[in-house]
Amino acid sequence: MKILYGVQATGNGHITRARVMAPALAEAGLEVDYLFSGREPQGLFDMEPFGDYACRRGLTFRYRPGGRIDVPGTLFGNSLRELFRDIRKLDLGGYDLVISDFEPVTAWAARRRGVPSLGIAHQYVFNHRLPGGHQSRGTRAAIRSIAPVDTAIGLHWHHFGQPILPPLISPPRYPVTLEADKILVYLPYEPRDELLRWFRPFDDHRFVVYSAVDRPQTDGNVHFRPFCRDGFERDLASCAGVISNSGFGLASETVQYGKKLLSKPYLGQVEQLSNADIMAELGMATVMQQQFDPGQLAGWLRQSNPEPGPYPDVAGALARWIAGGQREAVSELARQLWSRYEVQTIAGDRLALERAT
Structure with missing residues (x-):
């Protein structure tokens, strides 16, 4: 065929x-x-x-x-x-x-x-x-x-x-470990300055941000990395949690890797808003509605991780x-x-x- x-x-x-x-x-x-x-x-x-x-x-x-x-x-x-x-x-x-x-x-x-x-x-x-x-x-x-x-x-x-x-x-390609201060971030449409403003105050954590940069860059506790599937999977396997939009694929991977998820849906996107509602109902994620909330981020950082759930x-x-x-x-x-x-x-x-x- x-x-x-x-x-x-x-x-x-x-x-x-x-x-x-x-x-x-x-x-x-x-x-x-x-x-x-x-x-x-x-x-x-x-x-x-x-x-x-x-x-x-x-x-x-x-x-x-x-x-x-x-x-x-x-x-x-x-x-x-x-x-x-x-x-x-x-x-x-x-x-x-x-x-x-x-x-x-x-x-x-x-x-x-x-x-x-x-x-x-x-x-x-x-x-x-x-x-x-x-x-x-x-x-x-x-x-x-x-x-x-x-x-x-x-x-x-x-x-x-x-x-x-x-x-x-796919099943995890790398052993699932836990670096307690490492947070993986994938918010490709958020401005860099906004991400720095959000994450710099939480200097007891490292925020690894995958974005449209041509080489790795570091600004304090925020580390920007270029898109790379292999590097992303390695960081996903070892991080303490994921901050992303409400896309389906990455949220599914966080469940499989047993990582906590803080989800910020894109406003005006039906798919993202629906996903966010269902994530909250299933207890898969903490959902951040509309504006960034530093108090919500602080509370989420203190949460423990769920057990991995292989599909x-x-x-x-x-x-x-x-x-x-x-x-x-x-x-x-x-x-x-x-x-x-x-x-x-x-x-x-x-x-x-x-x-x-």
Whole structure:
């Protein structure tokens, strides 16, 4: 079976997910080509798992400082004419299946040419009813219009009684240790001066900040490091906690590594706000709403870490399911995977989560 795998590269979470899927698909005997869109090619890093991959402009979002979506910048920064041209010209000859991680060029090209398509992304959970008030018919319509697929598989921390799969992440590559004063920070849209103002007063901790710098830099107890997947994983394995936005991928990794999480959702982003609500309900994170709160940070720094919570091999299960012709219903695949991870209950309005033993 020959597959074209499209990846939305605006955020690193989609690429990280594809890095997990790539070896699983190869092990299942599937031939896969990769296409990335939403980021300039020179902004991609650690792309060795994808071989001779292709790039298209696709769609991207612009953000203001603090993570709020820059609506005018997003509208004028995207070329719909170029997007439509890339969709029309994408050659799908010889491909048996298109997989889209919320990537529009491959998804729409498959729709136009009648090639079977499969969506694997966190965003597809919005096709289902989730707790909280941050979804609507408009949200579901937007998801379908950006990257439409024949079969959509959503990923989340809880199945909510729906055919939703657990997070798709790789097992820890490094031993989980604890440097009690080391805090890992990933807030890419917060200005540097703002981060320094937040973290300098807590001089009994080291804040390791991954950001758009070209070399390591240190300012007191705040250490800036350039984006690097391997370095990030090493720091994640050894830190005492993580401060990040409310993206799905990194939050999932903190659960697996057993690290406490302080989450600051991007305002105006439905996905982030929904994730933040569910993190709080599941007890996964301390959520910082709107403005930075030094008192909340101080309290969070004193918290202990949870136990690591390894996820099942979702990538391997998906790859085997695809190679086998997708004969089982997604609901059955979800049931099998959740049964290996945890017993899920919903008691009243409160979510409860117990890991299976």
